Amino acid sequence: MKGDNYYRRESSKEEKENKGKVKKEKEEDRLTKLPDEIILHILSFVDAKTAVQTSVLNKRYRYLWASLPVLNFVDSFHGPEFFEAFIRHFLAYRDTSINIFNVNLKCLYSFDDEYLVDYIVVDSIIEHIIDTPSVTTTIQVFEKAENMKRSKNLQMNVDNIYERDSSKKQEKNKEKEEDMLTELPEEIILHILSFVDAKTAVQTSVLNKRCRYLWASLPVFNFDDSSFQNAIFFKDFVDDFLSCRDTSTNVFNVYLDCHHVVVYNDDHVVDSIIEHVIDTPSITTTIEVLTILAEYVVSKLPKLSVCSSLTTLKLCQIFSQTTNFDFPSLKRLYLCHCQFECEFIQHPFDPFNGCVNLESLNFDSCVYYLEIKTFKISTPTL
Numbered sequence: 001m002k003g004d005n006y007y008r009r010e011s012s013k014e015e016k017e018n019k020g021k022v023k024k025e026k027e028e029d030r031l032t033k034l035p036d037e038i039i040l041h042i043l044s045f046v047d048a049k050t051a052v053q054t055s056v057l058n059k060r061y062r063y064l065w066a067s068l069p070v071l072n073f074v075d076s077f078h079g080p081e082f083f084e085a086f087i088r089h090f091l092a093y094r095d096t097s098i099n100i101f102n103v104n105l106k107c108l109y110s111f112d113d114e115y116l117v118d119y120i121v122v123d124s125i126i127e128h129i130i131d132t133p134s135v136t137t138t139i140q141v142f143e144k145a146e147n148m149k150r151s152k153n154l155q156m157n158v159d160n161i162y163e164r165d166s167s168k169k170q171e172k173n174k175e176k177e178e179d180m181l182t183e184l185p186e187e188i189i190l191h192i193l194s195f196v197d198a199k200t201a202v203q204t205s206v207l208n209k210r211c212r213y214l215w216a217s218l219p220v221f222n223f224d225d226s227s228f229q230n231a232i233f234f235k236d237f238v239d240d241f242l243s244c245r246d247t248s249t250n251v252f253n254v255y256l257d258c259h260h261v262v263v264y265n266d267d268h269v270v271d272s273i274i275e276h277v278i279d280t281p282s283i284t285t286t287i288e289v290l291t292i293l294a295e296y297v298v299s300k301l302p303k304l305s306v307c308s309s310l311t312t313l314k315l316c317q318i319f320s321q322t323t324n325f326d327f328p329s330l331k332r333l334y335l336c337h338c339q340f341e342c343e344f345i346q347h348p349f350d351p352f353n354g355c356v357n358l359e360s361l362n363f364d365s366c367v368y369y370l371e372i373k374t375f376k377i378s379t380p381t382l
Helices: 001-027 035-044 047-057 080-093 113-118 121-132 151-160 168-179 186-193 197-207 231-244 269-279 299-305
Strands: 070-074 103-105 141-143 221-224 251-259 287-295 312-314 332-335 359-366
Touching: 035 186, 047 080, 047 141, 070 080, 070 121, 080 121, 103 121, 103 269, 186 197, 197 221, 197 231, 221 231, 221 269, 231 269, 251 269, 269 299
Parallel strands: 070 103, 103 141, 221 251, 251 287, 287 312, 312 332, 332 359
Antiparallel strands: none
């Protein structure tokens, strides 16, 4: 009798866990159910690096990028050698049976004539185009950056490409492909855009009238300054993005990766984002993950305690005069290469006693500029 009750309880627990897993898989599987043609069409609007990164989403996406009909190469890399290596591997592993209609190359690096001869990115792309029949007979547009006009082979081969005429049938097929995105529900499009950076998401507003203001309802903010020339342009973009977005939309994840350390008008992009988060009720009550990677003095860190739904906080390379973390809802805290300074502290020093629900703490290479006799961690759930 007791044994039967025990097995019944265990069986009911397993059923609840299985139901939870099935429900989660269904939510994550919405994108997977889309036809390959639609997913490839959507990926054709992002750069090649972002398209390749989608291969980690699931098994179906592992090699989907290799069938892209559009090649967008943008040098969002730390150096020209990394950009060159990425393009070389991309062209070597893509499916050469796939027709290519558009090739776009944007290089922000400035090279002298001597180095440009050895810099084979341009020639690699040109050779791939003219040596691949599925590309040679279908390509319609080839765009190049202005600072690459000095390449002798480039101008000669580009002229040959532009001489190829595109048929009316191909133009009609292209119009049909462009219209496939319009047929998707807004929830799916917003879910897809949440995987790209904010700048790319805003750029989709030129696709059609329906997408014009769709980015303003994004549930995720991905701010990355790698595609901006300097801190001023990045700061202006973030301010415009936050001021024009739909503040009634719930936001679950905010990510900031800022390598520029220049302060613009005594105000930094970190301050703008934190102020927007704590001053917007639709974010304060829904945000779950906040990530800040910036070499900057974060003075408004304590104000984030008003975010009642915040469960994950990731900070890297920040400076702060706040040594104590008082976030009752926080479950996961990541501190990496952070620096803290404070004149007065209580002994023993227990910086995380305000995080009563903390379950995970990653504490790596952080520095405290103060005299600490005893460092204590006393969270009950850790």
